[in-house]
Amino acid sequence: MIRANNPNLESWVAVPKDSDFPIQNLPLGIFKTDSLEPRVGVRIGDSILDLKTLHVLGYLDNLPFTLDEFDTSVLNRLMKKGKLATRRLRDRISDLLNKENTELQNNAHHVEQVLIDEAFAEVLMPIEIGDYTDFYSSREHATNVGTMFRDPNNALLPNWLHIPVGYHGRSSSVIPSGQNIYRPKGQTKPNEDQGPVFGPSKMIDFELEMAFVTFDGKPLGESITTAEAEDYIFGMVLFNDWSARDIQKWEYVPLGPFLAKNFASSISSWVVSLDALQPFCVDTPNQEPEVLDYLKFEGKKSYDIHLQVSITPESSDETIVCNSNFKYMYWNMAQQLAHHTVNGCNVRGGDLLGSGTISGPTPDSYGSMLELAWKGTKPVPMSDGTERKFIQDGDTVIMRGFCKNDKVRLGFGEVASKLLPSK
Numbered sequence: 001m002i003r004a005n006n007p008n009l010e011s012w013v014a015v016p017k018d019s020d021f022p023i024q025n026l027p028l029g030i031f032k033t034d035s036l037e038p039r040v041g042v043r044i045g046d047s048i049l050d051l052k053t054l055h056v057l058g059y060l061d062n063l064p065f066t067l068d069e070f071d072t073s074v075l076n077r078l079m080k081k082g083k084l085a086t087r088r089l090r091d092r093i094s095d096l097l098n099k100e101n102t103e104l105q106n107n108a109h110h111v112e113q114v115l116i117d118e119a120f121a122e123v124l125m126p127i128e129i130g131d132y133t134d135f136y137s138s139r140e141h142a143t144n145v146g147t148m149f150r151d152p153n154n155a156l157l158p159n160w161l162h163i164p165v166g167y168h169g170r171s172s173s174v175i176p177s178g179q180n181i182y183r184p185k186g187q188t189k190p191n192e193d194q195g196p197v198f199g200p201s202k203m204i205d206f207e208l209e210m211a212f213v214t215f216d217g218k219p220l221g222e223s224i225t226t227a228e229a230e231d232y233i234f235g236m237v238l239f240n241d242w243s244a245r246d247i248q249k250w251e252y253v254p255l256g257p258f259l260a261k262n263f264a265s266s267i268s269s270w271v272v273s274l275d276a277l278q279p280f281c282v283d284t285p286n287q288e289p290e291v292l293d294y295l296k297f298e299g300k301k302s303y304d305i306h307l308q309v310s311i312t313p314e315s316s317d318e319t320i321v322c323n324s325n326f327k328y329m330y331w332n333m334a335q336q337l338a339h340h341t342v343n344g345c346n347v348r349g350g351d352l353l354g355s356g357t358i359s360g361p362t363p364d365s366y367g368s369m370l371e372l373a374w375k376g377t378k379p380v381p382m383s384d385g386t387e388r389k390f391i392q393d394g395d396t397v398i399m400r401g402f403c404k405n406d407k408v409r410l411g412f413g414e415v416a417s418k419l420l421p422s423k
């Protein structure tokens with residue numbers, strides 16, 4: 001068992017009830033304040049532990065990390081040290097924050113330097129993302145889309161149950177929570193019998209996803225097996241893969257998504273390690289027909305992560321529009337990584353692999369407006385009396401995710417972004 005996962009641990013740092021950030025989580029991120037340059041931090045309750053200062057004060061001395069790896073504006077340097085080193089770092093921080101441990105706790109002068117109130121910090125983009133890949137791994141989502149746009153009787157394309165279908169996305173427009181986006185413009189073809197038109201998209205959608213960030217993989221030409229996959233995964237974030245459905249519909253044949261997808265994708269700020277999620281492992285859905293050997297796996301490869309999406313219209317209250325769960329995913333992360341590298345493609349530290357839209361079995365668990373409002377035929381009511389088929393200017397979309405068992409609740413915080421009118 002991973003020491004830092006002990007459900008009985010309690011911290012001397014105050015953690016509000018139902019916080020996503022108890023001592024059993026300890027996610028990594030990047031923050032700055034008015035007086036502190038960007039640096040690596042760990043979230044605990046409503047506070048951030050400053051790892052740069054902690055290292056300077058000598059509390060991280062017997063670990064395989066140098067000051068450079070904490071005195072930086074992205075987590076990539078630290079991630080170069082790999083799985084075992086980052087596990088040791090989390091264990092050490094757990095010890096330092098444990099109420100049974102007085103080492104840091106009893107040094108008020110040090111505590112004052114290393115513990116920052118989250119409200120006074122600005123949390124930044126945690127990773128310099130290299131390559132970004134997005135999958136299409138929720139059976140319910142693929143079935144819903146196939147039913148709406150093709151044939152309800154053959155909703156899944158013939159390859160879907162054999163291949164974790166994916167495409168290469170664009171990393172330059174992956175942005176952190178809190179950064180607003182502009183409604184994209186582009187070509188659409190609203191009328192079958194007329195030519196295309198240009199203008200702001202009229203069908204802006206969210207995609208409820210999660211994404212994982214990789215450690216350095218293997219050299220070009222080698223593959224990562226499903227059994228090895230978890231050693232190459234640093235952690236997970238919430239992921240809103242913004243989409244323009246009308247642009248997508250016109251452009252995607254024959255090569256797939258392009259400008260409908262690359263205008264923005266938002267990630268949550270704190271990277272939750274796979275280690276922290278380990279107590280929440282669950283089985284993935286049964287796979288039938290049997291998959292090819294390189295996609296077979298042993299053990300519990302999914303996680304019971306409750307997911308929620310809400311929309312907050314401009315100057316109005318929030319309405320929850322979706323409750324889903326990461327465990328519904330048909331293809332798991334180990335299979336996605338094994339498939340991604342089976343041809344010898346190399347992943348690198350800081351690559352981002354999106355799950356694809358996560359839809360559950362019931363209409364309230366669908367992970368996009370396209371499905372929730374069923375192609376515009378079932379508008380979704382807002383608490384202010386208005387309704388939505390897609391996202392309107394001024395709307396803020398918030399995604400949240402957390403795990404919970406008898407003893408521990410931990411989560412991802414949120415990824416929030418507001419849609420502004422076209423520039």
Ligand code: MN
Nearest residue numbers: 134207241356
């Ligand atoms: Mn997507």
